[in-house]
Amino acid sequence: MTKTIVSAAVGLVLTSLSASGAFAQDANTVALVLGSSGSPFYQAMQCGAQARAKELGLSLTVSAADQFAADAQIPVVNAVTASAPKVAAIVPTDMQALIPPMRELAGRGTQVITVDQTISDPSILKTQVLTDNKAGGGMAADALAALIGKKGKVLVITQPPGSLAQDAREAGFAATLAAKYPDIQYLGPQYQSNDPQRAAEIVTSTLSAHPDLAGVFSTNDQGAIGAITGLRQAGAVGKVKMVAYDAASAEVAALKNGELQGLIAQSPSQQGAVAMDIAAKLIAGQAVEPVTMAEIVAIGADQPELADKYEYVAGCM
Amino acid sequence: MSNELAISPVETTEDRLLRLVAGGWIFLLLLALIAIFLVLKPAQFGSGYNVQQLFINAAILLVLAVGQTYVVITSGIDLSVGSVLVFASVVSAKLMLLLSGAGGTTYGTTAAGWDIIAIGTVAALLVGAAWGAFNGILIAVTKIPPLIVTLGTMGMALGGAQILSGGVDVRAMPELLVTHVGSGRILGIPVLVVIAAVTVIIAGIVLHLTRFGMHVFAVGSNAEASRRSGIPTTARLIQVYAISGLMAGIAAVMSNARFSTTTINGHAMDNLATISAVVLGGTSLFGGVGSVFGTVVGVFIPIILLNGFVILGIPPFWQTVAMGGVLILAVWIDQLKRRLRKRG
Numbered sequence: 323m324t325k326t327i328v329s330a331a332v333g334l335v336l337t338s339l340s341a342s343g344a345f346a347q348d349a350n351t352v353a354l355v356l357g358s359s360g361s362p363f364y365q366a367m368q369c370g371a372q373a374r375a376k377e378l379g380l381s382l383t384v385s386a387a388d389q390f391a392a393d394a395q396i397p398v399v400n401a402v403t404a405s406a407p408k409v410a411a412i413v414p415t416d417m418q419a420l421i422p423p424m425r426e427l428a429g430r431g432t433q434v435i436t437v438d439q440t441i442s443d444p445s446i447l448k449t450q451v452l453t454d455n456k457a458g459g460g461m462a463a464d465a466l467a468a469l470i471g472k473k474g475k476v477l478v479i480t481q482p483p484g485s486l487a488q489d490a491r492e493a494g495f496a497a498t499l500a501a502k503y504p505d506i507q508y509l510g511p512q513y514q515s516n517d518p519q520r521a522a523e524i525v526t527s528t529l530s531a532h533p534d535l536a537g538v539f540s541t542n543d544q545g546a547i548g549a550i551t552g553l554r555q556a557g558a559v560g561k562v563k564m565v566a567y568d569a570a571s572a573e574v575a576a577l578k579n580g581e582l583q584g585l586i587a588q589s590p591s592q593q594g595a596v597a598m599d600i601a602a603k604l605i606a607g608q609a610v611e612p613v614t615m616a617e618i619v620a621i622g623a624d625q626p627e628l629a630d631k632y633e634y635v636a637g638c639m
Numbered sequence: 640m641s642n643e644l645a646i647s648p649v650e651t652t653e654d655r656l657l658r659l660v661a662g663g664w665i666f667l668l669l670l671a672l673i674a675i676f677l678v679l680k681p682a683q684f685g686s687g688y689n690v691q692q693l694f695i696n697a698a699i700l701l702v703l704a705v706g707q708t709y710v711v712i713t714s715g716i717d718l719s720v721g722s723v724l725v726f727a728s729v730v731s732a733k734l735m736l737l738l739s740g741a742g743g744t745t746y747g748t749t750a751a752g753w754d755i756i757a758i759g760t761v762a763a764l765l766v767g768a769a770w771g772a773f774n775g776i777l778i779a780v781t782k783i784p785p786l787i788v789t790l791g792t793m794g795m796a797l798g799g800a801q802i803l804s805g806g807v808d809v810r811a812m813p814e815l816l817v818t819h820v821g822s823g824r825i826l827g828i829p830v831l832v833v834i835a836a837v838t839v840i841i842a843g844i845v846l847h848l849t850r851f852g853m854h855v856f857a858v859g860s861n862a863e864a865s866r867r868s869g870i871p872t873t874a875r876l877i878q879v880y881a882i883s884g885l886m887a888g889i890a891a892v893m894s895n896a897r898f899s900t901t902t903i904n905g906h907a908m909d910n911l912a913t914i915s916a917v918v919l920g921g922t923s924l925f926g927g928v929g930s931v932f933g934t935v936v937g938v939f940i941p942i943i944l945l946n947g948f949v950i951l952g953i954p955p956f957w958q959t960v961a962m963g964g965v966l967i968l969a970v971w972i973d974q975l976k977r978r979l980r981k982r983g
Contacts, residue, residue: 359955383952388959391905392898397696397942401949404689418810419898422822430688483806484904
């Protein structure tokens with residue numbers, strides 16, 4: 323019995339290996355390099371890409387480093403370069419450090435596109451699939467202002483400076499407040515490094531200093547999860563209005579049970595699908611636009627179906 | 640630190656032979672990995688391009704891991720290497736930016752000359768060695784456990800780097816540093832690899848062939864006995880941590896040259912990566928046993944696994960599982976060898 327299972331397993335491994343060997347000769351090879359493994363956002367992107375790649379008949383391989391950091395990602399990009407796919411779609415984790423390895427990749431005949439993030443020298447790219455994070459921050463400001471009656475104190479919980487997307491969300495939020503809502507007092511950003519514990523502490527200590535805090539905006543899901551915990555701990559759920567970026571499962575659940583009043587969601591699976599559409603066009607030798615904008619939507623507490631639609635789920639894992 | 644396997648400063652031939660066998664197993668694993676990937680994807684894995692990339696990817700980690708080898712041999716641990724690297728790289732980059740007179744917002748590269756690069760390099764080495772010496776003094780003089788001291792300085796160095804830089808990476812590196820060191824070549828060999836190789840060879844010679852190296856092993860085998868036999872253990876410990884810090888300083892310059900930006904948010908796992916490389920290479924966490932060659936092998940195993948898995952198209956989560964598995968397997972087999980050796 324065990325013997326059969328073992329031989330079946332060995333057989334399976336061998337077939338899959340030889341199958342992947344055969345794919346290498348394929349003319350439709352596409353590589354997708356995610357920002358990090360184990361993030362619901364990038365997993366949803368992977369699922370979107372895999373589904374569309376299947377429809378289009380592309381042979382897709384997905385890889386990622388275990389952290390969102392240039393020093394961890396560059397070896398992955400190097401390995402993709404060695405495997406010489408026709409098209410590589412990459413989520414660059416640093417706008418400058420990834421330029422040399424991506425230039426190398428492009429120089430060796432692979433057509434390179436960026437997804438979700440980009441690099442400061444787009445000349446080596448065929449196209450960039452981007453979201454407008456600054457506009458997303460502005461949408462968050464509008465949503466939060468409406469929730470608190472356009473007056474009161476608001477706080478932003480974000481990542482330490484240096485992450486382009488998070489910085490742009492905070493900047494867009496601050497700019498919109500300054501331009502449109504003079505009665506809202508912006509307390510400024512506080513930093514958590516993808517650490518919900520830290521975000522919870524920030525919220526409770528801000529409430530100690532400003533018991534009249536009216537609203538909180540978190541620029542990502544980890545901050546949102548922590549901020550909600552902090553509000554719960556302080557008994558301020560619902561009293562302090564909260565808007566958060568992203569639509570991770572925990573955030574969608576919080577929206578439905580009233581702990582969160584608004585979400586600014588992207589569609590990672592759409593980004594993944596769009597990247598595959600572009601890859602298919604590039605393989606076919608068709609022209610592509612230099613920039614493709616991906617959508618962002620504001621979801622209110624009264625739109626649970628919309629939240630379900632945009633929830634970052636990795637249904638294909 | 641009792642250790643029945645502790646090698647006395649003078650190894651017997653038998654000891655040395657057994658150490659080679661124990662260390663050799665992991666070397667065979669490395670060869671097996673290379674062979675498997677070569678058979679499955681010869682054109683991609685075995686290409687000159689890929690081999691070169693493997694060495695470049697290993698270069699920075701190699702330098703850090705060699706410093707870690709010294710520390711682990713003294714039965715210590717240095718968790719601060721990644722943060723010290725980040726701190727030294729920020730200091731060096733800021734200094735070079737200041738000296739070149741370019742604005743702080745400058746993007747890309749500056750026209751700084753070799754003189755400025757030399758000053759920046761020396762600054763990185765000094766700052767790295769200073770953090771290491773600080774670790775060493777706290778550990779050797781105040782007797783605070785290395786785990787706690789270096790955990791503390793890990794936070795201090797990272798926080799310090801964020802204070803100096805405002806948390807924003809310094810992105811303007813001297814053009815010469817990036818082109819000649821980061822992506823430059825000497826006789827076709829990447830400069831980063833040359834730096835790593837020279838560092839590793841010097842560190843290997845010092846550890847295995849000098850009196851200083853013998854003292855390092857002795858301190859790790861039995862600190863009290865070493866002290867009584869006249870080895871200045873306090874000074875040796877401070878020097879060993881200073882060496883680890885100095886290596887982080889060298890790695891900082893290599894990192895600046897390679898990425899053409901400081902990488903404040905990176906290097907978070909460098910400490911664990913180097914410790915696992917050192918342990919994979921047969922160096923005992925209890926001190927007194929270890930080799931630089933083993934560490935070199937230990938650095939290459941995860942790098943080759945990651946590279947091979949990406950080339951084969953194996954999903955990312957399996958890479959994480961495989962790397963964890965190899966670490967445990969390697970240490971387990973090493974333990975078996977040691978047990979056998981004890982019995983025999």
